[in-house]
Amino acid sequence: MLTVSNLVKSFGDLRAVDGVSFEIEDGIILGMIGQNGSGKTTIFRMILDFLTPEEGGKVNWNGEKLGNNLYDIIGYLPEERGLYETMTIEQQIIYFAQLRGMQKNDIDNKIDEWMIKFDVKGTRTDKIKTLSKGNQQKVQLIATLIHEPKLVILDEPFSGLDPVNAELLEQGILDLKEKGSAIIFSSHNMNNIEEICDKLVMIHHGKQLLYGEINEVRESFGRTFIYIETPDWTLDELKELEGVIDVKETSKNQYTLKLEDASYGEPLFKTISKGEYLPKFSQQPPTLEEIFKMKAGEAIHE
Incomplete structure (x- = not known):
């Protein structure tokens, strides 16, 4: 279980994140919604220990401080996509998966399965630069998820995906949920959140406006x-x-x-x-x- 307690972060006079707290249990998907610049990416970077929370903010995984010691359990897709264009699909996936502790043979045996799951157009020996942007994005998603992380953090994963590929991604997320992963993703599209998330946290100008199970949050406003x-x-x-x-x-x-x-x-x-x-x-x-x-x-x- 991921426990986030009182995250605060300032950059100069800007209070980018101001007192954000939530939990994600195993097998639960949490959606984070908010406008551009609301602080979502900064929250993710504090969870990942890229940034240090201020004022005693904490990020724990099963009661233990989440940091480099638990790096291999995490799958992270940043908003700024980044692939090595001269690598082949298999080289790219193997490279990232090895960084997360997988053995080459184990990775190699799963590549075809994941390419089929995400309907990647091409062969595993095609270079990244020959792929469409949509297929490049799917390769990066595979590299993020192939080690079946216990904690999955996806920053705007649906951005740029057409409805068919968005549905493939949704299914990939749901498959990991069934295996017990705790998943958090940000999105501008409220439909994505309503369709597959169990819980939500709503951020506006760094402040947490709402948090809870989606149905409970909606019902709290009355059937108006x-x-x-x-x-x-x-x-x-x-x-x-x-x-x-x-x-x-x-x-x-x-x-x-x-x-x-x-x-x-x-x-x-x-x-x-x-x-x-x-x-x-x-x-x-x-x-x-x-x-x-x-x-x-x-x-x-x-």
Whole structure:
């Protein structure tokens, strides 16, 4: 289990990280969300012991200080990708895996399996510089994960991936989860977080705004959103209904209603349906994207 306690880091007058704490148990995926410059990469660098936390901040793995002594259990994909272009695929993967304590024969036996898993276009003897950017990224992911690390840290791993390759990466992450790895990744895409993460930590200007299990975080804001499909109501008519504070038309005949309070859901269903069939009526808590906008706005005005 990874335990992060009161991480603080300043650069001159800039407080880049200010009191961040969370835990990731074995077999759990935690998503870290926040805008560019919010402090996510700085947090990762303190976890990895590249930067030293201030004011007594601690990073422990199973109760032991996480540092060079535990380097081999970690798989880290930095936001700034870096491969040696003149190496072949197999040379690159073997090089990084050996740095993490694997034997060459063990690595060699797994390369084909991992290339198939991530659908790498090319052969293991192709040079990195001949690959597309997407395939280069997949090779680096393989180099990060092939030693099946107990702790996986991925900084914006979905950046630049098309939906098909993003799904391959998701499956790779889930496979490691099934084997008991503790996984943390950052992403601008809230959908990625909602789809595969168990927990989240939300960072804004270095401060931790939210932390917890995703469903619990969402439910804590109440079921104040209704998603409907109806040909019988207009946008303006829906806006006039009691308890509705905002309406958006997402596509033809489909609307998202924001409520003053979740208790308005049942009477609104009766009013909108008029006792007839509705193709869609779903009352839900706000999405992570909506929650982030709310919490970031509150932080700005504090």
